[in-house]
């Protein structure tokens with residue numbers, strides 16, 4: 001079994017990892033809201049009748065929105081890349097998130113997922129703008145504040161609810177559901193994506209920092225009931241077992257103690 005010192009260092013690393021995860025999502029909402037403001041302003045300039053409103057109703061509008069979404073993606077990507085304020089004296093200069101940005105998991109890279117979720121988020125904004133138009137809402141500030149209020153649950157927006165199935169809101173019906181109930185908001189999907197890639201990057205780095213150790217044990221960092229995490233903690237892992245590295249699910253706070261004493 002690992003020594004108390006090995007366990008202490010692994011816990012310390014977990015605390016740093018969790019603060020990096022929080023840092024990664026801390027500017028997400030403001031990035032989304034400023035992109036939303038730009039999209040609302042652009043959309044209003046085109047005067048498209050609400051029942052026909054889509055970004056694609058005008059190729060120029062679509063191109064402008066695409067540019068805003070591309071900037072948003074870059075901002076989120078760069079944010080992750082720059083969270084390199086790594087508190088480990090032994091290894092200050094080693095990039096720790098970068099490899100996780102390019103290594104696919106479940107067949108998709110971080111950038112692919114980011115592109116998918118931000119464009120899905122764009123459809124949510126498109127639906128809100130269309131629904132606001134159908135409601136006769138003309139005030140830009142009212143549209144912006146509705147986007148802010150329902151950023152994490154666009155399907156609860158009363159305008160969207162009223163006009164679900166009409167115009168641009170049709171698209172929202174095709175958004176994938178996860179389990180029962182409502183589809184997950186793109187804001188939540190993006191938050192999970194950002195924290196997951198940071199957690200993965202940090203754990204890959206932890207494996208590098210412990211290169212040469214024989215293997216590791218996984219410990220639970222939370223008492224939240226989870227069969228996957230419980231399973232992973234139930235046996236010693238060989239150092240080469242990269243599948244045994246957390247996170248095992250979004251917001252997983254399991255930590256890994258490398259040791260020569262398995």
Ligand SMILES: [Zn+2]
Pocket residue numbers: 220221226229246248249252253254
């Ligand atoms: Zn876990």
